[in-house]
Amino acid sequence: MLNKSDLINTNLFTSFNQNLSCDTDYSSQIEQIDFTKHFAVGISFGYLRDIYSDSMERSYLKTTLLLFTLYNELVEEFRNKKMGFMIEYSQFMITMLGVFSLDELSTFVTNYITPLQKRLSNELEIPIYIGIGLRAKTLRQVHNSLTTARYAYRLYFFEPKSLIDFQDVKQAYNLSQEDFDRFYNEALHAILIKDDSALDKIDHLVDIISKIHFGNHFAVRMRTMNMTGSLTSSLQKYKLFEGDFYFLQDSLQEKVLNSITFDELKQHVHDYYARFLPNIYSSGRLSGSSIIEKVKTYIRENYMEELSVEILSDIACVSPNYFSHMFKKEVGCNYTDYLKKIRMEHALDLVLNTDYSIMKISEAVGYSNARNFTNVFKEVYGEPPTRYKKKIQSKAHIV
Numbered sequence: 001m002l003n004k005s006d007l008i009n010t011n012l013f014t015s016f017n018q019n020l021s022c023d024t025d026y027s028s029q030i031e032q033i034d035f036t037k038h039f040a041v042g043i044s045f046g047y048l049r050d051i052y053s054d055s056m057e058r059s060y061l062k063t064t065l066l067l068f069t070l071y072n073e074l075v076e077e078f079r080n081k082k083m084g085f086m087i088e089y090s091q092f093m094i095t096m097l098g099v100f101s102l103d104e105l106s107t108f109v110t111n112y113i114t115p116l117q118k119r120l121s122n123e124l125e126i127p128i129y130i131g132i133g134l135r136a137k138t139l140r141q142v143h144n145s146l147t148t149a150r151y152a153y154r155l156y157f158f159e160p161k162s163l164i165d166f167q168d169v170k171q172a173y174n175l176s177q178e179d180f181d182r183f184y185n186e187a188l189h190a191i192l193i194k195d196d197s198a199l200d201k202i203d204h205l206v207d208i209i210s211k212i213h214f215g216n217h218f219a220v221r222m223r224t225m226n227m228t229g230s231l232t233s234s235l236q237k238y239k240l241f242e243g244d245f246y247f248l249q250d251s252l253q254e255k256v257l258n259s260i261t262f263d264e265l266k267q268h269v270h271d272y273y274a275r276f277l278p279n280i281y282s283s284g285r286l287s288g289s290s291i292i293e294k295v296k297t298y299i300r301e302n303y304m305e306e307l308s309v310e311i312l313s314d315i316a317c318v319s320p321n322y323f324s325h326m327f328k329k330e331v332g333c334n335y336t337d338y339l340k341k342i343r344m345e346h347a348l349d350l351v352l353n354t355d356y357s358i359m360k361i362s363e364a365v366g367y368s369n370a371r372n373f374t375n376v377f378k379e380v381y382g383e384p385p386t387r388y389k390k391k392i393q394s395k396a397h398i399v
Helices: 006-007 011-021 027-030 047-057 060-080 106-125 138-158 175-192 198-212 218-236 245-257 262-280 288-303 309-316 322-330 337-351 357-363 370-381 386-396
Strands: 038-046 083-087 093-101 129-136 164-166
Touching: 006 106, 006 218, 006 262, 038 060, 038 083, 038 106, 038 138, 047 129, 047 138, 060 083, 060 093, 093 106, 093 175, 093 386, 106 129, 129 138, 129 218, 129 245, 138 218, 175 218, 175 288, 175 322, 218 245, 218 262, 245 309, 288 309, 288 322, 288 337, 309 322, 309 357, 337 357, 337 370, 357 386, 370 386
Parallel strands: 129 164
Antiparallel strands: 038 093, 038 129, 083 093
C-alpha cells in the first residue's frame, strides 16, 4: 500500500492539484459575471468529517482518491455546463460559485444541484452533503453568498439533512448568558430538591445551549461538556455521587465530543441523567428546602462574620442571582433581612444582659461600624440600643 509520501508523488495526485489550481484566480471570473442576466450562488460540497474520520485514518490513499474524484467531478461538471467555477477546497469541502440565468433562480437547485448530488453519491458510494448560500444578484453580494454556503454546509450537526439551503434556515433566538445561568440554576435546584421535572429541565438546558451557539457545533459540544462538569462539581459538594463518578463523567463527555448531530448529543446527556438521577432521589440525603436550611444554619452559626451573597450562594451551589430568588421563595424574605434578624436577636441579648459598649456589641454581631449598627437596631426595635436598654430597665424597676 502506498503511504502518504508515495501518494503525493503519483501522477494522480499531481493531476489532482493541477486540475484544482486551474481555477485558483477566481476574482477576475467573478468580475466578468453579468448580473443583469445572471445571479451567483455559493455552493459547498463535501462529506462529513466526523463520520468518515475513522476510515480516513485507516486508508489515506482511499480517502485521497475519494476526494480527487469528488473534486474533479465537480470542477468538470461546472466547467462543462458553464454553470460556475471553483472558489476553494479543503480536505473535506469544496466551495463552488454557481452562475445561473435569472430565470433559473427558483429552479437551479432542482434542475442542477440535486441531480448532481444524487449522481456523485451513487458513484462514490458515500453521501455527499451540500450547503447552498444566499443568492447574489450583485457583485457585492458574492462574498456573503459564499460565506452563507459554508455556514449552511456545516449546519448538519443542527439540521441533519444532506442539502441545506441557507435561505430556508430559521433562526430567531435571542438568548443570553443570563438566560443560560437561569436555566442552569433551575436544573441544578430541581435535582437537589428531587423535583420530578429535573430531567426535563436538563433537556431544556441543552436546547438553550444549541440555540445560543446555533451554527457552531464545536461551541455546543464544549459548552455542554462544561455544563455537565459544573453540575457534577456542584452535586459532589453534597456527596451525591456514588461509585466512580469521574469515570461516568469522562464517558459522557467523550460521547458528547463525538456526537455527529445535536439530537445525538442531547440523547447522550438525557440517557446519562436518566440513569443517574434515580440514584440521587433514592439516597434520602436531600429533601424539600434542605438546601436553604443548610444556608440558614450557616448564617446562624456565622452571623458575626461578613456574609456576602457570593459566600452564601456558594454554600447553596447556585449562582448569586438564583440564590437570592431561591432563598426568598423558601423563607419568605431575602437573605439580608434574615441575616439582620439573626444579628439583631443576638444584639438585643448583649444590650440587655451585658455592659458591653455599643462598639463591642456591633462588632460581636457582624457590624464594623457602630453608627450603622445603631441605625439598624433602631429600625428593628424603635429605639437606639442605650435608650432601649434604659426603657426596658425602667419598666422592670416599676414592676
